[in-house]
Amino acid sequence: xxxxxxxxxxxxxxxxxxxxxxxxxxxxxxxxxxxxxxxxxxxxxxxxxxxxxxxxxxxxxxxxxxxxxxxxxxxxxxxxxxxxxxxxxxxxxxxxxxxxxxxxxxxxxxxxxxxxxxxxxxxxxxxxxxxxxxxxxxxxxxxxxxxxxxxxxxxxxxxxxxxxxxxxxxxxxxxxxxxxxxxxxxxxxxxxxxxxxxxxxxxxxxxxxxxxxxxxxxxxxxxxxxxxxxxxxxxxxxxxxxxxxxxxxxxxxxxxxxxxxxxxxxxxxxxxxxxxxxxxxxxxxxxxxxxxxxxxxxxxxxxxxxxxxxxxxxxxxxxxxxxxxxxxxxxx
Ligand code: UDP
Numbered sequence: 001x002x003x004x005x006x007x008x009x010x011x012x013x014x015x016x017x018x019x020x021x022x023x024x025x026x027x028x029x030x031x032x033x034x035x036x037x038x039x040x041x042x043x044x045x046x047x048x049x050x051x052x053x054x055x056x057x058x059x060x061x062x063x064x065x066x067x068x069x070x071x072x073x074x075x076x077x078x079x080x081x082x083x084x085x086x087x088x089x090x091x092x093x094x095x096x097x098x099x100x101x102x103x104x105x106x107x108x109x110x111x112x113x114x115x116x117x118x119x120x121x122x123x124x125x126x127x128x129x130x131x132x133x134x135x136x137x138x139x140x141x142x143x144x145x146x147x148x149x150x151x152x153x154x155x156x157x158x159x160x161x162x163x164x165x166x167x168x169x170x171x172x173x174x175x176x177x178x179x180x181x182x183x184x185x186x187x188x189x190x191x192x193x194x195x196x197x198x199x200x201x202x203x204x205x206x207x208x209x210x211x212x213x214x215x216x217x218x219x220x221x222x223x224x225x226x227x228x229x230x231x232x233x234x235x236x237x238x239x240x241x242x243x244x245x246x247x248x249x250x251x252x253x254x255x256x257x258x259x260x261x262x263x264x265x266x267x268x269x270x271x272x273x274x275x276x277x278x279x280x281x282x283x284x285x286x287x288x289x290x291x292x293x294x295x296x297x298x299x300x301x302x303x304x305x306x307x308x309x310x311x312x313x314x315x316x317x318x319x320x321x322x323x324x325x326x327x328x329x330x331x332x
Contacts (some may be wrong), residue, residue, distance in 0.1 A: 051206055090144045135258055177231070236304060236311075239309060260312075269322075270316070
C-alpha cells in the first residue's frame with residue numbers, strides 16, 4: 001500500500017504518518033510538504049517514508065512523483081489554518097488552500113488516483129444552530145478559512161459526481177495533544193491555540209494567558225470547545241482510508257464525518273486541567289472577546305462511530321498530559 005500525504009510535516013499530518021507506519025507494517029508513505037509551516041524534524045526517519053519538499057501548487061515537481069509512484073490514495077492535510085489570518089489575507093487562503101487543492105486534484109486525475117481523505121473542519125458549519133453539531137447541520141462558514149475548506153469539500157463532491165472519485169471529508173473540532181513519547185507535537189509560529197499557550201504560561205515562557213471573554217452564555221462564562229487528540233484524529237484517518245481501500249473496482253463512495261469527543265470543555269476548565277497536570281498555578285487575565293468566536297462548539301460523533309467504528313480514546317486530562325510532556329521537551 002502506498003499513500004501520498006500532503007502537509008505531512010505539519011502538526012496533524014506528522015502524527016498521522018507516525019501512526020500509519022505503526023498500523024500498516026508495509027505501507028509506503030510519500031510525504032509532501034513545502035515546509036513553510038511544517039517541520040522536517042516532525043517526519044520519522046524511516047525507509048518507508050520518502051520526503052518530497054514541494055508544494056501542492058507546484059505541478060512541475062509533483063507530477064513526476066505521481067507518475068513514478070502512483071499512490072493508492074491521498075490523505076490531504078496541506079493548508080493554511082489560521083482563521084484570523086484568513087480574514088486579513090483572503091487570497092493567500094484562496095491560493096494555497098483552494099487553488100493548491102484543485103491543482104493537486106488535477107494531477108491526481110492525470111495519474112488515475114481517485115481516493116482522497118480530506119482534512120476538513122467544524123469551521124465549515126459557522127455559528128451553530130444547535131449543539132452538539134452533527135453532519136446534517138447547515139454549512140455556513142463565517143470566515144475565509146472555513147469557506148476554503150467548504151470549497152474543497154464541494155470540489156471533491158464534483159469529482160465524485162463527474163468522475164466517480166471516492167472521498168471522505170473529516171471535519172475536526174479542536175485538534176490538541178501530542179505524541180505519547182513526546183517525540184513530536186504542536187509547533188505553530190505564531191501559536192494561537194489555547195492549550196499550548198496555557199502550557200507555555202505554566203512554563204514561564206509567557207507572562208499570562210488571556211481569556212477571550214468570560215461573559216458568554218455558558219456555565220462559567222468562557223467559551224466551550226471540543227478538544228480531540230491528534231492520535232484519535234490519526235486513527236480516524238486510518239479507518240477512513242481502510243474504507244476507501246476496501247472498495248471494489250468500479251465502486252465509489254463519499255462521506256463527511258465529524259471528529260470530536262462530544263464533550264465540551266470551557267477555557268476555564270482547560271486552564272484548571274493544565275494547572276492540575278503541570279502542578280503550577282497559571283496567571284490568567286480576562287480580555288475582550290475574539291471576533292467570530294461562537295460560545296459553544298461541540299461535535300456529535302455518532303456518525304464516526306457508525307461508519308468508521310471510531311471512538312476517541314483520550315480525555316481532556318490525557319490530551320493535556322501529552323501536550324505538557326511535549327511542551328517541556330520540544331525539539332522544534
Ligand atoms: N482562547 C482564549 N485565549 C487564547 C486562545 C484561545 O481564551 O489565548 C479561547 C478561544 O476564544 C476559544 C478557545 O480558547 O474559545 C479555543 O481557541 P483555539 O484558538 O485554540 O481554537 P479555535 O476554537 O479557535 O479553533
